[in-house]
Every structure is written in C-alpha cells, then in structure tokens.
Amino acid sequence: MSKTSSKGRVLYLVMDGDFARRQGVPSSNRNHFAIFGSRYTQVFDQVHIMCRVHDVEDERTLPVGGRGVDVIALPPVHGWRGLLRYGPHIVKAFLDIPRDAVVLLRVPGIYPILAWLILALRRQPYGVEAMADADAQFTPGAYQRRFRSFYRLAWTRMMKLQCRHAAASSYVTMNALQSQFPPGAGRPSFSYTTLDLPEQALVRRPRSRSSFEKPELILVNVAMMQKHLKGQDLIIRAVARLVQSGLRTKLWLVGDGDTRGEFERLAAELGVAEHVEFLGRVQAGAEVFALLDQADIFVLPSRQEGLPRVVIEAMARALPCFASALPGNHELLDAPFLVRVNDEEDWVLKLRDALRRADFLAQASQANLAAARRFTVGRIQPIRNRFYETLSACSA
Structure with a gap:
C-alpha cells in the first residue's frame, strides 16, 4: 500500500x-x-x-x-x-x-x-x-x-x-x-x-586569431564512456587519420566508464597513443573549465544527445565547437560546425579544414561566447x- x-x-x-x-x-x-x-x-x-x-x-x-x-x-x-x-x-x-x-x-x-x-x-x-x-x-x-x-x-x-x-x-x-x-x-x-x-563561468573575452596560430592544437572531449553513445571511437579514428596526414594535433578525452579500456586499446592499435590522452573523470565546474581553457577546440561526436550541457560549457569558455548534427545540436551550432552523425570521414574533413584556419576558429570563439550568455x-x-x-x- x-x-x-x-x-x-x-x-x-x-x-x-x-x-x-x-x-x-x-x-x-x-x-x-x-x-x-x-x-x-x-x-x-x-x-x-x-x-x-x-x-x-x-x-x-x-x-x-x-x-x-x-x-x-x-x-x-x-x-x-x-x-x-x-x-x-x-x-x-x-x-x-x-x-x-x-x-x-x-x-x-x-x-x-x-x-x-x-x-x-x-x-x-x-x-x-x-x-x-x-x-x-x-x-x-x-x-x-x-x-x-x-x-x-x-x-x-x-x-x-x-x-x-x-x-x-x-x-x-x-x-x-x-x-x-x-x-x-x-x-x-x-x-x-x-x-x-553561473554568470562568472563565462570568460571575459573571446580567443584571438593568434591563439590558434601555433604548431599543435589540442582537441578536447568531455563525456562519459558508457557503451558507444558519445562516439569517442569516432574521434580517435579521425585524429589518427589527421596525424597520419601530417597535421600536428592532440586529443584529450575527459571522462571514464566501462568502454575506456576499449578506447585506449583502439588508440594504441591505430598508433596514436601518444596523441590521445585519457584524463579520467574530472569534477564538474572549475576543474572542467580549467581543462577547456587549456584546449583549443571542443569536439562532441555523440550518437545521442538532447541539448548537450558540455557544449554550452565549452561555448562559455569561448571554445570553437564541433558536434554531431543531431537535432539538439542544431539549436547551438551553425552548419559549418555540425558533422554528420556516425561519419568518421566528415569529422576528418571538417577538422582538417578548421585546423588550418585560425581566422575561422577565432570567429567561432566570438560567436560561441555571445551565444552562451542566454543559458546562464x-x-x-x-x-x-x-x-x-x-x-x-x-x-x-
């Protein structure tokens, strides 16, 4: 009863x-x-x-x-x-x-x-x-x-x-x-x-063009590692192809879960273990923001989302963001930053182009910071x- x-x-x-x-x-x-x-x-x-x-x-x-x-x-x-x-x-x-x-x-x-x-x-x-x-x-x-x-x-x-x-x-x-x-x-x-x-989570100014003009840019992803919903396997494969093509980049994977071991083995099998760093679980808030501030581009290759919180957090730190073209992500990002769902090739093409265009990334930084204000x-x-x-x- x-x-x-x-x-x-x-x-x-x-x-x-x-x-x-x-x-x-x-x-x-x-x-x-x-x-x-x-x-x-x-x-x-x-x-x-x-x-x-x-x-x-x-x-x-x-x-x-x-x-x-x-x-x-x-x-x-x-x-x-x-x-x-x-x-x-x-x-x-x-x-x-x-x-x-x-x-x-x-x-x-x-x-x-x-x-x-x-x-x-x-x-x-x-x-x-x-x-x-x-x-x-x-x-x-x-x-x-x-x-x-x-x-x-x-x-x-x-x-x-x-x-x-x-x-x-x-x-x-x-x-x-x-x-x-x-x-x-x-x-x-x-x-x-x-x-x-919080309002104070928004950085005071967007990133400059010069901040993207450096030999090696860091991609960062923050997501749980349960099953394959968040697509870490996709971005590892895409980064491997970028590195093999001669582009200098690193990928930080923040998060933990049952499939972390599988993703670590995948990076090793593809020969990019030194380019993919697994940072484990990080406390929401200041710790996540600190990592976002050190990275250059945020990536979210999810196969399922609603309106991803972490994309909004990355926007608040003035990061250029690329995400799967899921319906909710269309409400956050413009078409050039949306990648076909479950499409490794499209990730390679979009990131290869972005990594070579500092002005494009600086414009995205400015737009994202402005857009994040409506979510405080x-x-x-x-x-x-x-x-x-x-x-x-x-x-x-």
Whole structure:
C-alpha cells in the first residue's frame, strides 16, 4: 500500500543515472547537490532522488543530497538479468511513492519507464523532463548488442507515451525533442537546459586569431564512456587519420566508464597513443573549465544527445565547437560546425579544414561566447521554477 507524504510539497525525482559513494554517502561529479538537487528546493520542501547507487567509493565526487534533498538508492543494475533479480525491490520502491507526492521522471531510461508503468496503473499524475532522444540511443554504432531494433522501437514508443500523457513536461531543447516526443494537446510544456551555468563561468573575452596560430592544437572531449553513445571511437579514428596526414594535433578525452579500456586499446592499435590522452573523470565546474581553457577546440561526436550541457560549457569558455548534427545540436551550432552523425570521414574533413584556419576558429570563439550568455542560471532557473510550480499544481 502506498503512503501519503508528510507536510509540505514533496517531489520524487526518478532518473536513470549512476551515483557512486563518498564516505558511504551517494555522490556524483556531475549531479551533486550544489548544481543539481538544490534547484528543486526552490519550489519543493523535500526532494527524494531515486537513482542507481553503486557501492564504489569515489573521493573525486561530491554528495548528491543536501538540505531538503536525499537519495533513495536503487539497485545499480543494467540489463534484464539484473532487473529480474532485483525486480521485487525495484517495484516496491516505486509503489512506496506517496499518492499525493509530485513525481518527475527524467526520460529516457529504464527506471523512469518502470516508475511510469506503476504510476499509470494507479492513475497518478506525473511530469517529465525530456533529456535525450530515446530513438538515437539504439541506432547502429551507439548500441552494439543484441535486440537493438526491439529496444529502439520499445524505448521510442514508451518515451512518446510518457511525454504525451504527462501532466506537465519540460524539454532541454527548444524544438528538437518536442517534434519527436510531443506533449499532450493543451498540456503545459516548458523548455530549459539542465545545466547550471553561473554568470562568472563565462570568460571575459573571446580567443584571438593568434591563439590558434601555433604548431599543435589540442582537441578536447568531455563525456562519459558508457557503451558507444558519445562516439569517442569516432574521434580517435579521425585524429589518427589527421596525424597520419601530417597535421600536428592532440586529443584529450575527459571522462571514464566501462568502454575506456576499449578506447585506449583502439588508440594504441591505430598508433596514436601518444596523441590521445585519457584524463579520467574530472569534477564538474572549475576543474572542467580549467581543462577547456587549456584546449583549443571542443569536439562532441555523440550518437545521442538532447541539448548537450558540455557544449554550452565549452561555448562559455569561448571554445570553437564541433558536434554531431543531431537535432539538439542544431539549436547551438551553425552548419559549418555540425558533422554528420556516425561519419568518421566528415569529422576528418571538417577538422582538417578548421585546423588550418585560425581566422575561422577565432570567429567561432566570438560567436560561441555571445551565444552562451542566454543559458546562464539566472535566466534559466525562473523557467524551471515555473515548470515545478505548474507540475505541483497539476499533481494536487
């Protein structure tokens, strides 16, 4: 039997990410309290974040919980075997969500799907934060396991239903995800980035032409290394071809995950291990900004995105940016900086041209810095608050 919530406005946030622990406490380097959980406390008195928590200590992370925010740890499983094993525990966790609580699903993801099925069965209102394209998650190259076509069809269909039947919805894009996963007719919908970008994160001036006139330019990528969604394999292959053609460049890969070893082996096999540096997981904020400031060009060869936070961060540091031509990236970058999805050859052509044109890169630096200003948290948080207020009213 489900419970009722305590006094005050209570939010249950269901997401499909992965948290580690720091001194036993759920923690993260990208979604810790200061830049994630605290945003919801501007409207809600208590926030319960339901997410995978791994029993792995990571001193590089920061606590997810804080004042008014705690974590309900879900089993750290991926795949059907783990879900079947821990099924009763998972179902009970979602059944224990009070009927009078506000529920927000960050989609796509398997845990938001399971929570949604239970909410639908008991006809409980919910909201969605649409973060990425469920269809692109299972395209060739992004997902290389069995049953890809089935998962692609099922995930896409369920995300469409989740968005259509949500009492209120928000999207990280202005139009891209809305066109694929539209909200229900007449239902309130909002648009905002999930990034918390402080005004002081924007550099004071763009990069000069002379800053790109040096013997060796550094490309940087910041992304998780789970499966092949972020396309690190593509950019490693492209850099190998650039180096083999005589261009002097280096690639910094920031991030970690299950496929890091595979990418390290790929760089070695292609003979570019000394040109590709794996920097591991880096704390969001100042540490990431410091690396971006030392690099020359940001690259994001993803096979799936919503509106990538890290591109906005790179723009705020006045970096020229190249990214896959996914729908959300069209809202950030102009055509010359968009690369065909899953196309190694196009990456080689675009980067080869850019590395030889300091004036082109300087112009991109100026344009990106100007564009990043519209994503500062001072402009975004009021929109988020209106969404949270609307969802709370719809759930009453």
